[in-house]
Amino acid sequence: MPELPEVETMRRGLTPVVGCRIDDVIRPPCRLRPISLRPGIAAFARRATGRHVTAIGRRGKRVLIDLDDKQTIVIEPRMTGLVLLADPPGTEHLRLCFELSADGKKDKPRRLMFWDRRGLGTVRLLTSSRFAAEIDSRLGVDALTITRDQLREKLCRSRRAIKVALLDQSAVAGIGNLYAAEILFLAGVDPRTRCDKLTGPQWDRIARHIAVVLLDAIAHEGSTLSDGTYRNALNDPGGYQNCHRVYDRADLPCLRCESGVIRRVVQAQRGTFFCPVCQRKSGRHAAVSQNSVSPDA
DNA sequence: CCCCAGTCCTGCGGGC
DNA sequence: TGCCCGCAGGACTGGG
Helix, strand or coil, rough: CCCHHHHHHHHHHHHHHCCCCCEEEEEECCCCCCEEEEHHHHHHHHHHCEEEEEEEECCCCEEEEEEEECCCCEEEEECCEEEECCCCCCCCCCCEEEEEEECCCCCCCEEEEEECCCCCCCEEEEEEHHHHHHHHHHCEEEECCCCHHHHHHHHHHCCCCCHHHHHHCCECCCCCHHHHHHHHHHHHCCCCCCCCCCCCHHHHHHHHHHHHHHHHHHCCCCCCCCCCCCCCCCCCCCCHHHHCCCCCCCEEEECCCCEEECCEECCCCEEEEEEECHHHHHCCCCCCCCCCCCCCC
């Protein structure tokens, strides 16, 4: 499931597309239900064809492709979407193709593809005013740059559990289910703790470990789970799955304390993984920062 | 406003 | 062996 580190890795792999011209936008034949595409394919192709790509960006879990007339293509991979320059894992889930040219420049990609096994992903072509209305106004500060004070100000009055609040993209953009679990583990905070009950030191540790975990995951090029779906733009898997401390480790011993057993509970209909020993509600337990399991050790 | 449940979707694995 | 059902969850919507 692409979260911020996976989408950032996609973005970095897509930079060769900058300078390319979009020659056509094609929805390949697909027996499955079509993904959400706005506007429809005819208007999408008409508005994008002939435009040059000026930048590849990212906001939260969305890939942004800026065009030379201030339009932006916004791709949301959601659960299983991939943005690829290399050939996709298979053609039956290929959802959208951008045909590219580069005015004789060598080594430029000829196609950019959106592949999505489950089809929950979306692709939109937005004008700058629509971008402001649909992206800027709805997403919080990007998780990679949010400060402790911004995070605390945004959430400290909420009665939601901190794990649920971290998934709210209008508060902080980019954290999903997997990284929320890893962040709260390293911060030593029980994921069920209400935001309005968190102490100052706990906010410090949460904010610090948002950056620690996301940067470390980007350095490993994201997490490719056991279903093998996630791939970067060149169809290569990430490596951070080998660094997970709690996610998908229910009933296994805690890698840090070795006395706790990782628990799985359900919060807001999503699985939450945590160590009941290392992550106590009292907050008395120190963050996991001096241990070999931790990235900042 | 705040928060939760339901919805979309496909592939996979457990149970029978 | 094969079928069915439940589960996975990001983002949005509707309702309490």
